[in-house]
Amino acid sequence: MMKLDYKIEGGDFTNAGHASSEVKKVLKKLNVDPKITRRVVVSLYEAEVNVVAHAYRGEIFVEISTNKIIIKLVDEGPGIHNVDQAMEEGYSTASEEVRQMGFGAGMGLANINKNTDELNIYSEVNKGTTVEMITYLDKN
Amino acid sequence: MTKSFFYHALKINEETCIGCSHCMNACPTEAIRVWNGKAIIDDDQCVDCGECERVCPVNAIYVEDDSFDDIFNFKYRIALFPSVFIGQFPEDVKASQVYSVMRHIGFTHVYEVERAVEILNSSIIKYQANSDIELPIISSFCPAIIRLIQVKYPSLVDNVLKLSTPSDIAAMFYKQKLIDEGISEDEIGIFYITPCAAKIAAVRSPVGEEKSIVDGVINLNNLHNRVYSEIKKGNVDNSIIPEPTELYDFELMWSFTRGEASRVKGRTLAIDGMKNVMEFLEMVENEEVSGIDYLECRACKEGCAGGILNNENRFLIVERLQKRVERNNQKKGKVVLSGIEKYSEYLVNNMQLGEVVPRSMMMLDSDMETAMQKMKEAQKIEVRLPGIDCGACGAPSCRALSEDIVKGNATQSHCVFVQKVLMSRGEINMETAFAIIDKIWGDKIVKGSKK
Ligand SMILES: Nc1ncnc2c1ncn2[C@@H]1O[C@H](COP(=O)(O)OP(=O)(O)OP(=O)(O)O)[C@@H](O)[C@H]1O
Ligand code: SF4
Ligand SMILES: [Mg+2]
Numbered sequence: 125m126m127k128l129d130y131k132i133e134g135g136d137f138t139n140a141g142h143a144s145s146e147v148k149k150v151l152k153k154l155n156v157d158p159k160i161t162r163r164v165v166v167s168l169y170e171a172e173v174n175v176v177a178h179a180y181r182g183e184i185f186v187e188i189s190t191n192k193i194i195i196k197l198v199d200e201g202p203g204i205h206n207v208d209q210a211m212e213e214g215y216s217t218a219s220e221e222v223r224q225m226g227f228g229a230g231m232g233l234a235n236i237n238k239n240t241d242e243l244n245i246y247s248e249v250n251k252g253t254t255v256e257m258i259t260y261l262d263k264n
Numbered sequence: 265m266t267k268s269f270f271y272h273a274l275k276i277n278e279e280t281c282i283g284c285s286h287c288m289n290a291c292p293t294e295a296i297r298v299w300n301g302k303a304i305i306d307d308d309q310c311v312d313c314g315e316c317e318r319v320c321p322v323n324a325i326y327v328e329d330d331s332f333d334d335i336f337n338f339k340y341r342i343a344l345f346p347s348v349f350i351g352q353f354p355e356d357v358k359a360s361q362v363y364s365v366m367r368h369i370g371f372t373h374v375y376e377v378e379r380a381v382e383i384l385n386s387s388i389i390k391y392q393a394n395s396d397i398e399l400p401i402i403s404s405f406c407p408a409i410i411r412l413i414q415v416k417y418p419s420l421v422d423n424v425l426k427l428s429t430p431s432d433i434a435a436m437f438y439k440q441k442l443i444d445e446g447i448s449e450d451e452i453g454i455f456y457i458t459p460c461a462a463k464i465a466a467v468r469s470p471v472g473e474e475k476s477i478v479d480g481v482i483n484l485n486n487l488h489n490r491v492y493s494e495i496k497k498g499n500v501d502n503s504i505i506p507e508p509t510e511l512y513d514f515e516l517m518w519s520f521t522r523g524e525a526s527r528v529k530g531r532t533l534a535i536d537g538m539k540n541v542m543e544f545l546e547m548v549e550n551e552e553v554s555g556i557d558y559l560e561c562r563a564c565k566e567g568c569a570g571g572i573l574n575n576e577n578r579f580l581i582v583e584r585l586q587k588r589v590e591r592n593n594q595k596k597g598k599v600v601l602s603g604i605e606k607y608s609e610y611l612v613n614n615m616q617l618g619e620v621v622p623r624s625m626m627m628l629d630s631d632m633e634t635a636m637q638k639m640k641e642a643q644k645i646e647v648r649l650p651g652i653d654c655g656a657c658g659a660p661s662c663r664a665l666s667e668d669i670v671k672g673n674a675t676q677s678h679c680v681f682v683q684k685v686l687m688s689r690g691e692i693n694m695e696t697a698f699a700i701i702d703k704i705w706g707d708k709i710v711k712g713s714k715k
Contacts (some may be wrong), residue, residue, distance in 0.1 A: 155628075156632065
């Protein structure tokens with residue numbers, strides 16, 4: 125098993141995508157199927173941007189084993205009032221500033237849901253959000 | 265060692281190589297190491313982009329092409345050249361003179377690759393209408409880019425356009441045309457005049473097809489020198505000057521940056537230069553960019569005008585072809601037809617490419633458990649290395665050395681800083697340290713007598 129962890133700062137769009145690029149490099153070196161790697165990286169990127177766009181700061185914990193990859197993003201931030209609603213395509217509370225950066229279409233969580241085998245979101249309003257994404261490696 | 269299945273055309277001349285490591289630092293896929301005072305290219309990682317050749321101070325990197333005399337193995341000898349070839353000649357040399365000399369030196373037929381562009385262009389537009397393709401479509405034009413995707417961006421293999429290149433389509437056309445004129449297939453030899461190493465690799469180990477339709481590849485640089493000296497000698501025989509059939513403007517400009525992107529549907533981007541392409545494919549792979557329909561990627565800046573086998577400056581080549589376009593526009597109406605339209609059904613049916621298979625070469629081991637073990641070891645080693653990527657160990661970066669070590673291709677003592685520590689601890693002596701350095705840089709460099 126292998127563990128990696130990364131820190132994210134809210135509002136730091138320049139470095140959004142750093143963790144997903146690093147994780148991608150690692151998965152390529154571990155000979156993980158390119159299609160699976162891509163799904164993992166795409167979900168991580170969306171989740172990373174969500175912390176940058178909507179929260180204050182956060183940390184990413186990646187656990188890679190031969191049968192699955194578990195990625196947990198834990199942030200301090202406003203939290204999500206209604207997770208089911210947030211999951212809907214097109215729902216977004218992104219600020220004008222965030223929209224100007226080209227984000228805020230409300231597609232992120234839906235996209236993550238599509239690309240992961242398991243998605244768990246725990247959120248507490250005014251405290252923070254934890255997004256857990258699991259991808260299995262031994263199926264298909 | 266087993267023989268590498270993937271052919272690559274860039275080779276190092278061991279006689280001239282001084283092991284200076286410029287190429288090692290320029291290689292975008294980190295395929296080069298310096299060992300025994302010589303650069304070594306890893307066959308599996310090299311994508312034939314030619315960046316190493318551009319920086320070599322002693323011209324020790326060459327392109328392995330076919331000998332010109334190979335054309336005489338065939339009764340019908342077809343030269344198939346890209347439009348950049350004509351762009352090498354000064355302005356007072358006419359295309360018809362080039363055609364004439366090409367025949368004079370031995371070709372029986374002289375054709376331009378770009379003839380096939382129009383039919384490819386319309387096929388691409390049809391392909392784009394297909395709803396179940398991965399977007400963005402990545403052009404299949406540049407073989408160095410296809411190899412780069414296979415090796416470094418394997419998750420994007422399905423994005424590659426599954427249609428042949430203009431040179432292959434043109435080869436199919438001319439071959440079939442001659443066969444229809446009653447010539448037997450084994451008497452026809454098609455020789456592609458190449459501006460780069462990547463096209464040679466594409467012929468010798470094709471991707472997405474069983475065997476290349478091209479019989480040989482000739483170095484554009486050498487052929488240009490030969491043709492130009494004949495023209496200067498006045499060896500132009502007016503009686504054999506065929507009227508060159510004219511190409512459409514967009515056909516002539518296809519191999520240059522934006523040439524292709526400007527002719528396909530939707531939101532398109534044209535990216536040239538290895539570094540730029542890699543930066544962009546990285547983003548495409550992460551889906552950091554979306555909504556792009558078509559990506560034209562070329563390994564060389566300015567597209568094929570920047571190919572390493574061109575003699576002329578890339579910007580001047582583009583300028584000359586632009587002038588040719590202007591001249592064509594002035595003499596509209598005098599176009600000699602090539603007859604390619606009659607073959608369009610045949611060509612459309614035969615230009616489909618098969619699967620592009622990923623061949624990821626970044627893995628530390630094919631077994632994931634072992635790869636993880638090796639990665640942990642490599643990380644442990646890497647944090648002990650100075651991190652300044654000095655290259656003195658013969659590897660392009662500290663990280664590359666740490667991976668070489670866990671793959672069993674190097675040892676920690678290759679690092680000059682580690683050596684110093686080992687020496688101060690009395691674990692190795694000066695002689696051993698020198699012996700290691702000699703092994704990497706060769707005794708010539710170390711003793712200060714490079715040449
Ligand atoms: N980490 C988070 N902290 C607080 N709120 C969040 C977080 N992640 C998502 N949200 C909320 O859920 C909404 C939907 O998220 P989603 O990622 O689907 O869309 P978006 O980020 O608004 O836009 P897009 O991802 O398309 O750029 C967000 O607008 C935000 O209100
Ligand atoms: S851009 Fe053209 S010349 Fe350069 S490597 Fe690609 S095909 Fe060859
Ligand atoms: Mg989002």
